Amino acid sequence: MxxxxxxxxxxxxxxxxxxxxxxxxxxxxxxxxxxxxxxxxxxxxxxxxxxxxxxxxxxxxxxxxxxxxxxxxxxxxxxxxxxxxxxxxxxxxxxxxxxxxxxxxxxxxxxxxxxxxxxxxxxxxxxxxxxxxxxxxxxxxxxxxxxxxxxxxxxxxxxxxxxxxxxxxxxxxxxxxxxxxxxxxxxxxxxxxxxxxxxxxxxxxxxxxxxxxxxxxxxxxxxxxxxxxxxxxxxxxxxxxxxxxxxxxxxxxxxxxxxxxxxxxxxxxxxxxxxxxxxxxxxxxxxxxxxxxxxxxxxxxxxxxxxxxxxxxxxxxxxxxxxxxxxxxxxxxxxxxxxxxxxxxxxxxxxxxxxxxxxxxxxxxxxxxxxxxxxxxxxxxxxxxxxxxTGWKWAFGSLFAATLIAGGMGYTHLEKENAEEQRRVKVELEEKLQNELVQRRIADKKETIGRLLELSVLNQAWERDLRIELQEYSALNPSDAAFAESTKRSVSDLFIAAATGQLNLGNLEPAERMLSRAVQWNEGVPGAEEIRSQLETEREALRVRLEQERIAAEREAERMRREVARAAQLRVAQEKQKKINLVIDDLESMLKCDFNISVDRIGYALSALQQVDATKAKLLRPVIGEELAGCFDKLALRNPTNTQPLLDSARNLLPQDALLADLDIDYCAHLAPGSGGRGDRYSCADSLVSGGLGPEMVVVNGGAGRPLAVGKYEVSAGEISQFCRVTGDCSSTEEENVPLPARNLSLAQAQAYIHWLNGETGREYRLPSEREWFAAASANGQPEVADRNCYLRYGGVEKGVELVAVRSGSANPFGIVNAVGNVQEWVFDVDNNLLAAGGSRQDPMSRCLATSKIFHDGSADGLTGFRLVRDLVR
CATH class of the missing domain: 1.10.510.10 (Transferase(Phosphotransferase) domain 1)
Incomplete structure (x- = not known):
């Protein structure tokens, strides 16, 4: 509301x-x-x-x-x-x-x-x-x-x-x-x-x-x-x-x-x-x-x-x-x-x-x-x-009349003065715009030259463009000769660096061409003679190296002729190894860790390897199990729902693998703490053995720097009815789809529901501590949600008259709904005392806060409910 x-x-x-x-x-x-x-x-x-x-x-x-x-x-x-x-x-x-x-x-x-x-x-x-x-x-x-x-x-x-x-x-x-x-x-x-x-x-x-x-x-x-x-x-x-x-x-x-x-x-x-x-x-x-x-x-x-x-x-x-x-x-x-x-x-x-x-x-x-x-x-x-x-009207009228008289007498003079002023402003604006245009063109040319230097393409078209830009810059700004000279030195340095690089790679002809172009930009380029001398030295070294490579090639040919005889003996082993390598290569490509990984294809590859070399297939099975377990552990942090079928298939393929058998996928562990307020896809729920899903949860910082899964909503009367129907251990008059919060329950009944839920999900749900509950309810100290269901009667507006559905109302920044107001919720303080926190619909707005708490004896009443928390498997 x-x-x-x-x-x-x-x-x-x-x-x-x-x-x-x-x-x-x-x-x-x-x-x-x-x-x-x-x-x-x-x-x-x-x-x-x-x-x-x-x-x-x-x-x-x-x-x-x-x-x-x-x-x-x-x-x-x-x-x-x-x-x-x-x-x-x-x-x-x-x-x-x-x-x-x-x-x-x-x-x-x-x-x-x-x-x-x-x-x-x-x-x-x-x-x-x-x-x-x-x-x-x-x-x-x-x-x-x-x-x-x-x-x-x-x-x-x-x-x-x-x-x-x-x-x-x-x-x-x-x-x-x-x-x-x-x-x-x-x-x-x-x-x-x-x-x-x-x-x-x-x-x-x-x-x-x-x-x-x-x-x-x-x-x-x-x-x-x-x-x-x-x-x-x-x-x-x-x-x-x-x-x-x-x-x-x-x-x-x-x-x-x-x-x-x-x-x-x-x-x-x-x-x-x-x-x-x-x-x-x-x-x-x-x-x-x-x-x-x-x-x-x-x-x-x-x-x-x-x-x-x-x-x-x-x-x-x-x-x-x-x-x-x-x-x-x-x-x-x-x-x-x-x-x-x-x-x-x-x-x-x-x-x-x-x-x-x-x-x-x-x-x-x-x-x-x-x-x-x-x-x-x-x-x-x-x-x-x-x-x-009449005085105010006379004053305004006199002022208006005076304005008209003054305006009529001074009109001609003001008109001339205004025209002259407009002409003067026009001339000033034209001069200003012309100067700005020239300065902008100079800046553009300078920027273009800088961009060409950064590109450093060093081909003929690049040189041509650079020369044209330099000529136009000098025409626009002839007083800045230093910039043109600096640019030429920079271009020459680029060609010298390129010549040195080609020389180090042994590319003598490209190095000589680069040296020649460097001199064209700057005749007095330093280091040119040293590079020419090194070019001659490199040519002689290249001749010696080529001769050595010829001799080494002849020796290698002789060695290869000797290997031919042994190659015939190894052909069978090589063919077998080739088949093994093909299977292993296929397995490596199949083990790419994403949601498209195919466990069935991995199984076919293992069967093929078993036929070629049973020993290697046996050695490879635990390696593949370790790879799959590590992959599924990562994928679960992104999407546990899509990861679970892959894990089930892998367990069927490798039933003896301990890592796969022990891998536990937590359906909430992938969520970032505090992300619950972003929408429904940032919540999670564990599957029940008897069918359906457990309480919808969001992940928050639990107040001690560790993530914690917290019930997004108060436990509803419908969820308690489902527990009663499945176990037969209790009776409930509520339908399973009743959206109101569960109340009129004793602490023992709530603990019985939690024990059943743990068995259904394989998780350890519990009532929150006071610190955990406050961190989630207050979104770690952020402002209270405005439309909390607490008692208010003002100007014809009434609130807190009755309970609202657990999903009704705005969530706080962590995604928690109705933490404050509606029903007060059970928590334990540091001394393990039972408290009821957050206020109820009967508490006035001024006392209905995340900091509100009272001691509770755990007996059933119509104003107390609870929400659950559990630790994450990381």
Whole structure:
């Protein structure tokens, strides 16, 4: 039974994050896949990775850009990265992103390009949904755009595993595109390459508001600046709400203060359309996808209703806006970052800001009301109350009129200035690209020459290609004569080495040719005269050697003539030995150790050898038995099921062989410890003499550094019924296919079942020790499985009401199911005392842990069962 305890997970995550000193991080809560991790991994790097260390950008940018900051240690939702914040300096590569020769980075060999268009320049930040990069848009560069940079948001790998991930980012892009407002970041497009999903948006320079607030902690940013920023973000929310979109995660980290364009609201990643009456529509998009199911929110800025899993309303954004406004004017959070539900429980009240007027404080206090019915219902009413019903409209109208007048007066001048700037940038870009092209060609030529030297083919075509490349390199880079000379010396050295090698092999003519070609590349090649002198010496030595070989050949011929007489006498023996050798050769090929080994063919070969030479056949039988036993011992560690028939056939062929008779195949020994969580093929079961299989097992480290086979599931009532049916020693009312765990058994009855199972399988099953059980149940200290069957009653959710099937529920990383909860399980401690470990369905979640244990007297009850372990045969 999977529980979607959303509120509990949000609270737990908020507590954990608060303990870490980072309470403004966006928390993700899912529907059916939440409970395993209460502390979300918000700083995960989902992006890309450079190919060459030390790569640096040749384009100078501001130190502050969209969600970019240096030296920050704590952020809201988007984690700002100073430079490229990974262990080696850049993010990891992805198959949807390719690398190609660089055209924009001095000293770089490769660059990261998406869709053949966007050249990633710098990682700006990492948020709940993905990573944001600064990227060069090659289309804009080709069009001589004076600002060819965009921001790219890539879906991170963890979020991408969510079944609605692609739809989520598409919805975010489309909703953001509909919000065309000067105080909302502009989104250009949404696209994908392979399984990498991304969207492009405008690249801004400035700093996130949370960074500015940290610099002015305790004092605020100043009344005048605070009012201007509040008006900007209020206008953005009013506009979004007019389009029936609630931001749902409004906070300082999602507000970007630009250098020239005021404040902009970013990341409408979890925004949802709001229906009439405040309830999400049951038609249209919601029936297909609802981004709210991703459950992302920031506890310190989420309203009480959002923390309880309620449907987002505009008043939820009003609460978050009130928190931001309070921080702007005072430099601190109204509730000291305590989530709304905790603040409600503690009856916390915001402290009045003395610099605000009564009217302003009433408006702000109403926006900060913890309960929705007491809170201002819209941003527009909050603004009217805070700035006055007409004052804020007059201020915005005056600003707009002033902008129009200034724009009209300065249009012609700005147009001319812009055209001139574009022409200048175009000329600079053309010069830069031309220089980069030349440098790239020089680097390519140098790399090609190096690659040819590494090939060292030393034929005419190779020499021709090398000369052409050297000529072209010298034409491109005439100042680098040293490289050409060094290359020629290297080629000459290669030919000298080849000449020396041929000379050592006695190949005099090839050695002379290699020497001649070495001189062609370098007339003053050292060692040439020595090689020529050695060539003459070798020619004389070769003449002497050939004469000696002629004399030796004549002597060998005489010896062979003497052997002819004896050959006739040995012919019969040789024919016999030939037959023996053929059989032995066949046996050697047949004894190749794999699962295709044929024991029957080995038997036919032994029969053939018996007919030719019975003595050798008798001597060879124990050798073959030893080879087969060693082979089957290895094969059993790979696949014991396929090895057992081969062993049976070998025992029939060589019934007297002790090694084959004593070979014991363990059906679990081939499994790696801890592999049980990978799937069913990483479990094992022993065969029963009476038919069927024993308990399904997985292999774990038993807590003492040795592998141990542990029951994947609790022993079921059906397995006990099978024991009763076969032995007739007990009675059971359960059917053999009953999936519930065995209980209402005494320790003596469980031991009787284990004794029967040992006789059926030939193995030594037993109850685990406390240490062995804990190592398997906790996966050697890994986190608890979230959906354990323990007592829970919260918000209409109930667990532990009844037992669940032994195969029900999620396995831990070792493949163990229901180790914690359901029924408590018998184990023995170091003093051989009987304990019941792991808790039962009646134990509350807080006490239902792998560390839970109580003493037990071994009597039968409805809450105690057991699982089995056995040692492996290695």
């Amino acid at each position: 999977v529980v979607n305890d959303k509120t509990r997970i949000v609270k737990k995550a908020a507590e954990n994050l608060s303990a870490c000193g980072d309470s403004d991080v966006t928390v993700f809560v899912g529907n059916d896949n939440t409970g395993a991790n209460d502390h979300p991994q918000v700083n995960h790097n989902p992006g890309l990775e450079r190919a060459i260390p030390g790569q640096s950008s040749s384009v100078q940018t501001s130190s502050s850009s969209l969600v970019e900051s240096a030296g920050s240690k704590s952020f809201d939702a988007t984690r700002v990265v100073d430079g490229l914040a990974t262990s080696d300096g850049l993010p990891r590569p992805h198959e949807a992103v390719h690398f190609e020769p660089s055209s924009s980075r001095e000293g770089a060999v490769t660059k990261t390009v998406i869709k053949g268009r966007f050249e990633l320049d710098k990682l700006l930040g990492v948020g709940g949904m993905g990573a944001v990069y600064k990227a060069l848009d090659r289309r804009k560069l080709e069009a001589s755009d004076s600002d060819p940079y965009v921001a790219i948001k890539l879906l991170n790998e963890d979020f991408q595993q969510h079944p609605d991930a692609f739809i989520s980012l598409q919805r975010e892009a489309r909703k953001s595109q509909t919000l065309a407002h000067p105080n909302i970041v502009t989104v250009y497009d949404f696209d994908r390459e392979g399984d990498r999903v991304f969207m492009t948006m405008e690249f801004l320079e400035g700093a996130p508001l949370d960074q500015l607030l940290r610099k002015s902690a305790g004092v605020g940013v100043g009344k005048e600046k605070a009012a201007l920023l509040l008006k900007d973000v209020s206008n953005a929310l009013i506009y979004a709400h007019s389009h029936r979109i609630v931001h749902s995660d409004f906070k300082p980290g999602n507000i970007f203060v630009t250098e020239k364009k005021g404040a902009k609201v970013i990341d409408f990643g979890i925004a949802r359309a709001v229906s009439e009456g405040g309830v999400a529509s049951k038609a249209g998009e919601k029936t297909v996808f609802d981004a709210g199911t991703l459950g992302a929110l920031t506890p310190a800025y989420a309203s009480l209703e959002m923390l309880k899993g309620g449907e987002p309303q505009p008043s939820d954004d009003v609460f978050a806006l009130g928190c931001v406004a309070y921080e702007l004017f005072s430099g601190r959070h109204p509730y000291d970052k305590v989530p709304a539900d905790k603040a409600f429980e503690k009856k916390l009240k915001p402290k009045r800001i003395k610099t605000l007027s009564r009217r302003q404080w009433r408006a702000l206090d109403s926006a900060l009301a913890l309960r929705r019915q007491e809170r201002t219902d819209s941003v527009e009413r909050f603004v009217q109350g805070f700035f006055g019903k």
